[in-house]
Amino acid sequence: MKRGLNKADKTLLIVFGLFLLALSLHLRYPYSLVSDALLFASEAALVGGIADWFAVTALFRKPLGFPYHTAILPRRRDAFIKASVTLVQKEFFSKRKIFRHLERLHIMPMLLGWLREPANEARLVGQLVDYVRDFLMQQSKAQAGVIASKMREALAKVEPEDFFALWGKWLQKTGKDKEFVQRIAAYWRAQASTAAARQQIKALLEAYEEEKTGENVFAQLLAGFAQAVDLINYEEAAELIQRQLLAMLDELGTQDSPLQQEMLALFYEKAAELNREPQFHQLTHELKDSLLKDLPLETAVVEMFDHLRLHFLEDKARDVDPLAEHLPALRSRLEELIREEYRRMLYLVENDELLHETVDSFLFDLLGRSALHAQTLVGVIVTDVLSRLTDEQLNHLVYDKVEPDLLWIRMNGSIVGAGIGLLLFACLQITM
Template sequence: MTRKSGIDGATNDGAAAYRRMRRVAAALLVAMAILFLIARLLADRHPAWGFVQAFAEAAMVGGLADWFAVTALFRHPLGLPIPHTAIIPRNKDRIGTTLATFLRDNFLTPAVVARRMAHVDVASAMGRFLAAPPARGRLWKGASRLAADVLESLDQERLGGMVKTALAQRLREVNVAPMLGQALTAAMAEGRHAPLLDGIVRWAGRTLDANTALIHAMIHERSGALMRWTGLDATLADKIIEGLDKLLNEMIEQPDHPLRVKAEEGLARLAEDLQHDPVMRERVQSVKAEILDNPAVEQWWLGMWEQIRAGLLRMVRDPGDAISGKLGEALRQLGETLQHDVMLQRTINRFARRAAVGIADDYGDGIVRLVSDTIQGWDAATVTLRLENAVGRDLQYIRINGTLVGGLVGLLIHLIDVAL
């Protein structure tokens, strides 16, 4: 037979253990009664049976008293409406309120949550989980199925439009000109603009090589008849091409070439204007708005979102494959960082502590009311059954201990009586 899992399984296990211990306690009480009868019948044959009788008699009294006390918590003993019995069913609502108050005062006040969270290292726990994620674990699989169901249930076109609108709105609000200017200034300060200039010059050289015939044709058309008849137009075109090619090569080979210096000065002025010139800023904003309003960009947004969505679906459908790829490597690196970066740990733990305190402050009373209302909404039989299954096993130990301790007390009293 397969054992049930979850709350039902735990309830069934508790009920079975409770029934076992109840049978043991009852069997012990019956054994004491039988022992008492045997000792009573044999009391005249030997004085030792008097001690046995005293032990069994007191054990029966102790066992019966504890049986009555334990039973009175949950029901009327033998079905008799004895006062102050069936305590739990009669006080169900008060128990729910008391339990909720206990939960609030000891677990859900901001001060208590902050004190307990101060000793919880959330960052390290996250780091250990990410460094060795259980790709085949129940939690990971459940989260993957939930994420896949959510992604598949959402309207693709509407969600893509929402993503596009949100991103576009965010980009419209961002003033990109100062950021571009700062990035350009930083790149020039570190010499990272040099490859860009070299690339532009090389592109100009390749363009010149690819259009030599066009330059010859332009000069030929604009030359007079004498120059065309003597061939000077072709010579002039060759000299122009040769001069431009030499100029471009010199700009590549000489970092301090005058034209290159002029280009760098122009980049520096551009960086300054991007950061401080209102006219330049407005011009950049206008260009950005035109780009965002372009239908081609809108289609690009939608296509990009669909690619992201498809990638997310592939990842959540096969979390093991995702973890073994680049994403998994990034998560493992993050996990290692969380375990060893003290400053990052402190930041995350502080955030987790503040979040938990905020939840307790905002929703603590609601959780308390939920517990109280839930218990008060249960019928008395349900409350009795659940509490009895939860703590009944331990209460049966009270019956067993009461039987044995009562017997020992009776034996001690009989010993004192004989001695006197």
Template sequence: MSFQFAQSSVTDEQRRRALRRHKAGVTALLILAAVIFLGCSWWQSQGPVPGWVGYVRAAAEAGMVGGLADWFAVTALFRHPLGLPIPHTALVPKKKDQLGDSLSGFVGENFLNPQLITEKVAQAEIPQRVGGWLAQPDNARTVSREVGTFTERAITAMDDDEAAALIQTHIVGRFAEPEWGPPAGTMLESLIRDGKTEPLIDSAITWAKERIYRSEFTIVNAIDERMPTWAPQFARELVGARVYREIVSFVEDVEADPQHEARESLRRFIAQLAQDLQSDPTMIARVEEIKSDIMGSAAVRQAGGTLWRAASEALVDAARDPESVLRRKVTEIAQEWGERIQTDEQLRASLDRRLTGAVRFLAENYSGEITAIISETVHQWDAEEASDKIELMVGKDLQFIRLNGTIVGALAGLAIYTVSTALFGA
């Protein structure tokens, strides 16, 4: 299976047109040299001619030979000249695999050499430069913008159903695996030891008092309705009001006295509850029933999708908004790190050691795999198309070899003819 290049881009078409123009110009010069040579040769065959004709004929002849030789050399790189299977021609198509291997070895020896690349990285002082760049407010905002763009793209690229299923399985579903009773009892016991349950007791008593204050009519009316029908009306009203005042007084006493027996009773109840949650099978089973009801509810079954939609929308909005807490925090962190790297020599040295260590590790362990990509890619190229692509890249410059061959050949032929004439005559 051969590697196929993409369709020629506009740039390739421009290169192709430029290559054709250069080829046409150099070929025209070669044809001109041939015409001059033939013209001079015909003139000399007609009889005596001026002396300068020999010089022109020699220059044109040598230029024609030089141009033809260089045309053959340039053409032989990419194809067989005139379609003839001459040995050692069409070198690029035939030798592309060796070229890829050589290029791979060159890159490995001169660019991915562990010692060389480590020295270059150390000399570059990358942490110092990165720190200086990050310390600039505009650059820190650029980092924040790019982080926001990456975050937005990463989130929007995720499949909503898969993300919801992942959250449902690995987050929500995890809550159903262990028994809830023992961990809840242990946590409650720890809260009791740390005195964290006292505010809960205070809040419960305050809540009860406020409820009683708002329920005076309800309490009094309920007591009145339960009095014997034969009791006088004033007696019923008196009993109801008296009971309500006693209830209010009791609750106010409980609220005011930290050591009230009712408070102690609540504390004993909470402590016993903590123990029962950890060791009482009946209580543990009851909690498990509650857990099953909760985890089986529609709200919990859909919690993964709900959590993902809320989290993803919030993250995308934060990633897009330059003034969001997320973006501003990233900007602050980037600038702070830049300033720290610049001022903290130990941090800078640590980053430099880690960077050079990572580069050395990659070069020592993976340089072969990296350079192998070059040779493997070249091996997969289609030979003819690869040759065409390479010719498009360098062919225009190679036409100057043909041009120089024609001109230098003409000058050399002229010089040789001049020396020969001076030594031996016409």
């Protein structure tokens, strides 16, 4: 079946050579008992080897073009494929063997050991986090009304006074109040440092003068006299006021400066007084009720999740984890919660005998049923694979698996033929 000479071919050639040698000895020494025995044995060995070569070759092809009852495997390929499918389904995947192998597997210890490996735990937790993230994003739009209703209920329970008090404490604790004052001071300093601001201060001083003098002739006379002798110079006064204003804004924008602390203390004092006013209390409650009634929370929630979903899809297209990219704290917390539940589940399965037996029985039944249902699928696969093979490929598939045995069959034909030939020769000599 393969290219080149194999052991059986070499054996047959050796036997043929011995036959030629024995024949030449017989012709040279026609009355020699040894030459006759050697010729008889080599002839029988050659016939046996050729007969077995013919028989083995006839299984796969037509030896010497002989057409009758040869090339058995290609001619009976449909029956061979059907028998192979039956063998695989009934023997390799029989119910008895499947369940016997499953009983030897010890499914639960293997599964629990695999689940407890750090790499597997990290991978499974990550997959669960991604699943929860995608599930929440898919459900968010459908549940927008419920989410908005819950938000409205939560906001309705918040008292405005408590909210303002908490907001003030948060500003103080985080230092946002000082940051806010610094930004305001920096903004007004940039506005007050311009020439236009100085001209506005001058215009205010002039307007104040006009307001105070009015139609009083004597006051107008004194003001004109003061300007004439340069006793009152509005340009210099505006510049001086501007410098003083800038110095005050610089101090206000300085971290923990006396003016900044005084300003913040005054702010919190007045805010606390305002928070205790009944009128302010009534106003804030009316404002809260009005906002909760007219605030489009549903639309806001839908748009928020639409934007989140869009960003998440863009990040996934770039192979970037959206939660890790935008909400790392949320992802860390979600991973922590899922990991805790994951380990608690393993602990329960391992230590609760009833649960352990239930899960083990379920897995055993699931794997057994899956393997039994795989019989049909395996049959289809085997049929499809074998049907795609050509006759030559099918011959090689079978021959390669049993080649050593077939070669020994051929060699045994020569060996047995030689033995029988010697035995027959001996019997003939005895009877003669």
